[in-house]
Amino acid sequence: MGVIHQGILGGFRNKTGSVVGAFWRSLNVMKGLPKKSSKPPTDAQKEVRDKFGLVTNFLSWISPLVEVGFKGLSGVRTAMNAAVAYHIENALTGVWPALNIDYTKVMFSKGKLALPSNITIATTVDAQIDFSWANLSNDGKYQDATDKATIMVYNPVKQEFVVLQQIVARSAMSYDLAVPANFSGDTVHCYISFNSVKTKGLVSESYYAGALEVQ
Numbered sequence: 001m002g003v004i005h006q007g008i009l010g011g012f013r014n015k016t017g018s019v020v021g022a023f024w025r026s027l028n029v030m031k032g033l034p035k036k037s038s039k040p041p042t043d044a045q046k047e048v049r050d051k052f053g054l055v056t057n058f059l060s061w062i063s064p065l066v067e068v069g070f071k072g073l074s075g076v077r078t079a080m081n082a083a084v085a086y087h088i089e090n091a092l093t094g095v096w097p098a099l100n101i102d103y104t105k106v107m108f109s110k111g112k113l114a115l116p117s118n119i120t121i122a123t124t125v126d127a128q129i130d131f132s133w134a135n136l137s138n139d140g141k142y143q144d145a146t147d148k149a150t151i152m153v154y155n156p157v158k159q160e161f162v163v164l165q166q167i168v169a170r171s172a173m174s175y176d177l178a179v180p181a182n183f184s185g186d187t188v189h190c191y192i193s194f195n196s197v198k199t200k201g202l203v204s205e206s207y208y209a210g211a212l213e214v215q
Contacts, residue, residue, distance in 0.1 A: 047096040055087045069109025104208050109193040111203035114143040121190045121209045127181045132174040145171035152191040183214045
């Protein structure tokens with residue numbers, strides 16, 4: 001039985017008849033109970049489900065990054081829901097049912113903090129990826145030498161991520177990332193973003209730095 005906590009105009013919790021009430025992200029919400037259908041799903045419904053499943057499975061492995069990076073854009077949605085919506089709209093390639101993630105469009109962060117210029121990647125040592133960037137602009141509202149870099153590498157062959165959150169300051173202008181030895185010979189996709197130390201919640205967009213074969 002649902003209980004109305006603030007009189008007839010207030011929100012309520014739990015099931016009442018054919019609806020369910022809840023308090024979600026500062027909102028009182030009410031939704032109908034799902035109805036079972038004996039009809040088989042249409043191709044359009046299957047396509048929507050497959051897109052959703054492909055994206056949510058991929059993003060679930062980097063949910064800590066998404067929760068920070070998409071928090072400012074989520075509004076009444078969760079950060080993960082905002083990220084899923086972005087990727088379904090922008091980061092899928094192929095024609096259903098042959099769908100894939102477009103790794104060049106993957107983003108784990110979206111915000112107003114400025115990215116540095118001249119972001120590059122290289123591999124000069126076995127099982128290591130060297131990230132570098134310039135720090136040419138003066139400190140200001142949307143960038144500071146103390147901003148911390150977050151780095152992500154994805155290996156689609158192994159289906160594994162290497163993630164280091166807020167690992168080095170913008171002023172360092174480089175970071176040498178060690179990856180698992182069994183990555184050698186595999187092509188990996190590399191990303192970087194920055195988080196403000198001085199302003200809580202201020203993040204940059206994540207940047208796709210490119211793909212390379214690990215030595």
